[in-house]
Amino acid sequence: MAKDKSVKKLEDLPGIGETSAEKLKAAGIDTLEKVATSQPHDLSEKSGISVEAAKKAIQAAQEATTIEFETGTNIAEKRQALGKISTNSKDLDELIGGGIEINAITEVYGKFASGKTQLAFQLAVNAQLPKDKGGVDGKVLFIDTEGTFRPERIEEIAKAKGIDPKTALENIMVVRATSSEKQMLTIERADSLIREKGIKLIIIDSLTALFRAEFLGRGALGERQQKLNSHMHKLQQLADKYDVAVYVTNQVMDNPGILFGDPTTPIGGNIIAHAATLRLYIRKSKEDKRIIRLVDSPNMPDGECIIRVTSAGIKD
Template sequence: MTEAVGMSGGLLSECGLPSSQMMKLLSADFTTTDDVKDMKPSELSQATGLSLKECVEVLRTASNSHHPSPVDMLQIYQEGTELPQIVTFCKALDTLLGGGIPLQAITEVSGMPGVGKTQVCLQACVSVQLPKSVGGVGGEAVYVDTEGSFTVKRLKDMASCAVHHVGTIGGVAEDVSGFTIESIMKGVHYFRCQNCVEVLAVVKNIPKLMLVHPNIRLLVLDSVSFHFRHDFPDARDRAKLLRTVTKELIQPAVTHKMAVLVTNHMTTNVKEKGSATLVPALGETWGHCPTLRLNLSWCGPTRVAALTKAPHCQNSSAYFQVSIGGLRDVSDNMQPSTAGNLQHEPLTKKRKIMESNDR
C-alpha cells in the first residue's frame, strides 16, 4: 500500500544534473532520487563535498523528478481488508467502528470530562499488544500526555484482565506466554508534554523512535486540544500549526501502518437567537483532519459513543461501560429504555479475542 501510493525513485543520472555534480554523487553512492529525497542540503554537502548551493539545486531537481504512481482500486481494497484493527474489548463499540480502531487513520474521541476518553486510550494501548494468534495486532504504543491524565494503575488493571482473558481462550495454537502484564507495561512508551512545541517535537520524532521500536502500531495524543486552545489566541496561527501536526500524524500512520488516536475537548457553539450546542473543540479546520470522529456522552447513567464521521461506516451509536478491566459491553437490562437499533452489522471478520467473550 505504501509503495503503491508513494513516489517511485528515478535515477539521478536522468535528472539532467551537471556531470561534475553527478561524479561526486555517484562517488558517495547516491544513485537514485530516493537516496537524497529526505536529506537536508547541509547533510548532502557533508556526504558528497558539493557546495550548499549545489546541494539545494540537486534536491530541488530530484524532488521535481518525482511522479505519482497510480494504483488500482482492487489493490487498495485487498490491502485495506488485510489490515488488522485494534479491538476495544467492547463488541458494540467495535461493531460501531467497523471492527475496531483502524490502522492508517486518525481517530478522534471527543466528549466532556469524565466520560471515558482517556479510558478508551488506555484500553487501546493494551489491545494493540494482543498477540496476532488471537486476532490482535501484536504491536506497541506511544502515549503523548498533555494533561497529566495518564494513570499507570489503570493501565495495569486493564493489562491484568487482558492477560487473564487471553490465557483462558481455548484452541489457541501458538504460545501466548510472552503476553504478560510486564510486557504490556513495557510496550507503552510515555511522553509528558507541557506545551505545543514539545508535542510537535515528539510527533516529529516518531520515525526515529520506530528505528528503536519498530513494532509501534499506535500513537495516542491525549489531548490534541489542551495546549492548542490556550497557547494560541490567534485562530489563524492555531490553524496553521494544527495542519502541521496533522501532517506529522498521518505520515507515520500511513507509512508504518499505525493507528493514531487523539482526544478532544468540547466547546459551546453559540447559534442565532441565543441557542447553543456542544461541539468538539478546535473548529472546522481541525474537523477535516480526523478520519473518524467518535463523540462520547451520557444517556442517564450509561455511556454512549456516537460515530459522527467515518468513510467506511454509517453514523450510528453504541452503549459501553468502563469497568475495572477496561471497556466492556452494557448488558441489555442496563441499557436505557429509549435504546433502538443503534448498531449496524460489522464490516470486518470476527476476531477470536472477541468471539471468546461469548464463552
Template sequence: QSYDVEEIEGVGRVTAQKLRESGYNTALDVAYAGVKELADVLGSEDRARQIIAAAQRLVGLNNFVTALEVYERKRNVQYISTGVKALDELLGGGIETRAITELAGEFGSGKTNFCHQLSVMVQLPEDKGGLKGKALFIDTENTFRPERIVQIAKYRGLDPKEALKNIFYARAYNSDHQMLIIDEAKKIIPKENIRLIVIDSLVAHFRSEYPGRENLAERQQKLNHHIAQLLKLADIYNAAVVVTNQVIAQPDMFFGNPLKPAGGNVIAHGATYRIWLRKGKENIRVARILDSPMHPESEATFKITEEGLID
C-alpha cells in the same frame, strides 16, 4: 520493499548520516518529507527538493495512482479491537490503522480511559483483536495512569509488566514540544513496532497558547501541520492514530447539538473518524459516530469499570 537512504540518487555517506540522525531512516521517510523540514537537515531548499524527488522516484511514489492501488492499500488496513463488541461492530471492526480517530467528549466522558484501553488492546495477538504491537502515549494533561494499564492488562490476559514495557510514554509540556515529540517519534515507531499513537489531548495546549479570535489563524495553521504529520506517520507505518478532543459549548446555537469539538474544522477534515462520547447513567457511556465516510450514523453503549471498557 524498503530502501536505505544511501540508495537515493545524490545521497552520499555524509548526507545519509545526517538524514538518519534526523530520523529519516529509509528512502520512504525521505519521499514523504516536506521540502521545508528536509531543508532544515540539508541546508538548502533546492537540495531538499532534489533529494525528495529522487527518493520518490526510487520508491515509486507517484502523484497519481489507479483506483486498484487505492483498493489494495485499503485492504492493507488493520483494526485494533476496542474490547467492546458493540463498539467494534459500530466501527466496522475496531480502530483503523492508516487513519486518525478522534475521541470527542466532555470532561469525564471516558476519553482517557479509552486511550488506556487501546494501548493495551493493540498488544494482543491478532486472533484476540490486537496487532501484537506497541503503543506510543503522548500525554498533555498529565492524566496517564500506569495502574490503569495494569488493571486492564490483567483482565485481558497480559502480563502487566510486559504491557507497561510495551507502552512508550511522553509528556508534552507545550504545543511546540508536542510537535517535536511527533517529529522524533519516527525514529522509534518502526524500530519498536509501534502500531498505535495516542495523543491525549490533541488540542489542549494549542487552545491555551493561542487564545481568542486574533490567534485563530496561527493556531489552526500549526494544528493543521501537526495533523498532517500524524496522518503521514499513520500512513507510512500502518499505524492507528487516536487523539482526544474536548468539546466546547456554542452559546449561539439554538438547534441541534450545543456542544462542538474544540479543534474546529481543521480536525473535522484531518480526522478520518470522529467518535462522540457522552455520559449515560452511572458508569454507562454512549459512543456515536459522525462524519464517517463508511459507516452510517449510529450508537453503541459500553461501561467503564475497574477492568477498563467492557460491553
C-alpha cells in the same frame, strides 16, 4: 516518463549547487517533489538562479519523480492484512467497521470525564494483543498532555485481558508534553522510535489542550490552526508510512450559536474535522454507561451505541 535515477537529491539537479540547495531548503523546498511542483520565477527567487536554469531544474525534478498507482483490489487486500484494534466493545467495533483503523486518525471528543482517556487506556492494551485477538502485535506511543496517564489503570485492564501488567507497561512509551512545541516535536521526531520499538498505535490525550491554553484570543487563532494543521498532517504521514493507528482525544466547548439540540462542539474547527478519518462523540449516561455517536466516517453510516467503563476496561 522514465525516472532519472541519477537525480536523487536537490544538489543533483542542473543549475542547483550546494549554496542554491541550502537556500531552497531554508525556504521549505527540501524535496524533489516540491521542486517539481514549483513555478520557475518562484524557484529562481528562492534559489538565486536564473529563470531559465529554474525551468531546467524543475523539468529534471519532474523526470526524477514518479507517481505510483495501485488497483483498488490491491489496496483492499493490504487493508485486510493490516487488521484493526478492537475497542473491547463488540457494539462499538461494529459501529466503526471492526475497530480502530491502521493508516487512519480516529478522533474522540467529549466533555470532561466522559470516557475518552479510558478508551485510550483500553486501546493501549489491546494494541499489544495478536491480530486474532483484536490487536496488532505492536507497542504504543502515548503522548500525555494533561497528566492523565495512570499506570494502575493499564495494569487493571491488562490483567483483565490476560496480559502481564509489567509487560503491558513496558510496551507503552509515554511522553509527558507540557507545551505545544514539545507535543509537536515528539511527533516530528517519532520516526526512529516507531521503527526501533515497533510502535503500532499513537495516542495523544488530549490533542488540543495545550494549543487551546497557549493560543488565546482571536488574534492567535490563525497561528493555532496553522500549527494544528501541520501537526495533523505529520500524524497522517506517520500512519501511512509505518502502518500505524492514531487515536486522539479532543476537548469541547458549548457553541452559543446552537439554540436547539446539543451545543457541544469539538475544538479545532474544520482543521481537525477534515484531518480526522473517523470522528466519535462520547457522552456520559447513567452510572458507568457512555453513549458513543459516530459523527463522521468514510465508509460507515452514522449511528450510536452504548458502552460501559468498568474497572476491567471497556465493556458492552
